[in-house]
Amino acid sequence: MNNTAKPAAIITGGSRGIGAATAIAFAENGYNVLINYQKNEAAAREVLEKCRLLGSDAHMFSADVSVFDEARALTDEAVSLFGAENISALVNNAGITRDTLMLRMSRESFDEVVNTNLGSTFNMCRTVSPIMFKNRGGSIINMSSAAALHGNAGQANYSASKAAVIGLTKSLAKELSGRGVTVNAVAPGFVETDMTAKLSDAVKEKAVEMISLGRFARPEEIASVVVFLASRDARYITGQVISVDGGLI
């Protein structure tokens, strides 16, 4: 089989958590994948191996996507691996938290979170959009958060960055709609990943009380929605924010 003719997906922050599950879900659904990571090469390699076992022509690429030139290098790598005409999905998933109350929040931690969560989304949309524009098709899925919609004490930097991702998503959806490119955001609630593993037991218990379904999501439960948004079945959905939060109140 000619793997290069398959659709290809770029997943930022694909080495762990939601991004790893998303890369695997794309591989399961017949995509070639480019797994981006920043530092954790071993974790990225594990995801790569799982994707290859599923028949995907999977590759990994280290880049700090909050830096424009590194994001461009990631996009260039995808083009040289798969061909521009096959770039079908971009998932802007890389993200960080630096939680603390506003009373103590440093300007540096604000900038770091905004640069990573929002800046990387801009960088990747800026470098991949022209390709999808030319292809007259493709899907961009940006990872937002329930924190963007509801706010969260200790997360002013994070909530602001994820709310801005929604604004970017809705504007870009309007810019690209004429070319058949869809742009949507997914807003997960609490998901079992390294990001939430650092929360205290008390915070986790309080969080579970607010979730109608009474538990955190598994990363695969977010990934399946991302893959759906990239599928033909979702071709009439654009500019939307899909909450996947177990009924968070």
Ligand code: NAP
């Ligand atoms: P995670 O387990 O902490 O994994 C973060 C991933 O992002 C890793 O693959 C990491 O790479 C990568 N990354 C971080 N900074 C990067 C950078 N500058 N350049 C490239 N890659 C970078 O996170 P997660 O919980 O899966 O979250 C994934 C996304 O979902 C994030 O945008 C997060 O804000 C969002 N989200 C998560 C939750 C939740 O409850 N977990 C809820 C709502 C939204 P390395 O492995 O190389 O470090």
